[in-house]
Amino acid sequence: MNADIDKETLIYTVIAGIPVGKVASYGQVAGLAGYPQNSRLVGRLLKMMPNDSVIPWHRVVNSQGKISFPAGSEKYQEQREKLLSEGISFKSDKVNIKLHRWI
DNA sequence: TTCTTGACGCGCA
DNA sequence: ATGCGCGCCAAGA
Numbered sequence: 001m002n003a004d005i006d007k008e009t010l011i012y013t014v015i016a017g018i019p020v021g022k023v024a025s026y027g028q029v030a031g032l033a034g035y036p037q038n039s040r041l042v043g044r045l046l047k048m049m050p051n052d053s054v055i056p057w058h059r060v061v062n063s064q065g066k067i068s069f070p071a072g073s074e075k076y077q078e079q080r081e082k083l084l085s086e087g088i089s090f091k092s093d094k095v096n097i098k099l100h101r102w103i
Numbered sequence: 104t105t106c107t108t109g110a111c112g113c114g115c116a
Numbered sequence: 117a118t119g120c121g122c123g124c125c126a127a128g129a
Contacts, residue, residue, distance in 0.1 A: 038125065
């Protein structure tokens with residue numbers, strides 16, 4: 001009955017497991033949750049999460065290491081701030097994936 | 104119920 | 117590096 005909840009919980013758990021100072025891509029999270037082709041589902045799920053959620057959503061970026069929000073937007077800045085405050089360095093507009101890649 | 108949209112990813116020119 | 121198309125799949129209109 002709550003298969004959807006399980007799926008969400010699974011992805012939620014994976015994201016919650018990303019260490020401080022590390023980042024993971026949507027595809028990576030989806031894969032670890034058992035849905036290697038549902039990268040979009042991860043993003044969709046995060047989008048629906050409450051704003052006061054304790055989930056470290058900011059540690060999820062796209063496979064290029066870029067923030068998936070329009071450059072300059074509020075959300076973009078918010079995520080960038082959070083990442084910087086965790087010691088994650090940026091290479092221009094991309095996260096230095098080489099140094100901060102989780103897995 | 105069908106069509107469009109989107110916090111993505113990947114291959115190819 | 118840059119742009120384009122296609123695959124995936126659930127939510128919203």
